[in-house]
Amino acid sequence: MAEGKLIVFSAPSGSGKTTIVQYLLAQEELNLDFSISCTSRDPRGDEQHGREYYFITLKDFKQHIKQGDFLEWEEVYRDNFYGTLKSEIERIWATGKNVIFDIDVVGGLRIKKKFPDQTLAVFVKPPSVDELKRRLKKRKTESEERINMRIAKASVELATAPQFDYTIKNHDLQTALDEAKNLVGHFIENGHAQTKTK
Ligand code: 5GP
Secondary structure (H helix, E strand, C coil): CCCCCEEEEECCCCCCHHHHHHHHHCCHHHCEEECCEEECCCCCCCCCECCCEEECCHHHHHHHHHHCCEEEEEEEECCEEEEEEHHHHHHHHHCCCEEEEECCHHHHHHHHHHCCCCEEEEEEECCCHHHHHHHHHHHCCCCHHHHHHHHHHHHHHHCCHHHCCEEEECCCHHHHHHHHHHHHHHHHHHCCCCCCCC
């Protein structure tokens, strides 16, 4: 099987990485396909099984762990498990595409460590923690308690930025989208990231 590239986007929840990943997926020349993760959390809003995530029970998730089916997995929030199935990457590579991940910082760095040369690991930095809070509240899909849980985690996640190949600051969305597109396009063509920003 021909192995393609792995493009990892990691960031605190609410920093805009999902918007960036969706934009990149729409750029045909990048030849990307989305790595659909498994999660034990419930669907939010109009999320669909097999599109945003494979929504599975905690019991099935633990079974996959036991069987060694995951490339990586994390209990990102208490009782909310997320993981990338090895079969998902194989499925995408078999179609000749590159894989793009929207994944937490620990999982992202784990993939970079497993496939150092094939992976571009990008961290998306929100303007500030206050702005993150505002964005999460605006989303209106989660309880106050869950939002606070995500914000508490954000500071820990922000500290991991220097371990990534590249950091995109998402102050202005269009600028961040352009930067992401250039960065990924360059990596796919040349096999290495342009310059590091911290
Ligand atoms: P959400 O519940 O907002 O969809 O995702 C919560 C966090 O889990 C986000 O940071 C998301 O990127 C991350 N995540 C999604 N899929 C995976 C995965 O397969 N593995 C890991 N480690 N994190 C994931």
